[in-house]
Amino acid sequence: MPSLNERKKPMTFQETISAYIQERYQITPDFPFKKHPDYLVFRHPRNAKWFALIMPLDAQLLGATENK
Helix, strand or coil, X not given: CCCCCCCCCCCCHHHHHHHHHHHHHCCCCECCCCCCXXXXXXXXXXXXXXXXXXXCCCHHHHCCCCCC
């Protein structure tokens, strides 16, 4: 049985989406914001335009009553 340190934590929503994009499209994320190293950007390989920005966001900013 693995020790507590060897057990895998469940993936966060950010990690799940990032892993899907990387696996499906073989594109690695870019980290363009020095002030926000946890913001991920995925760019189209031909024109370098962003097709996804993954960043933490307080759900209340979007009008949600709970922050999930």
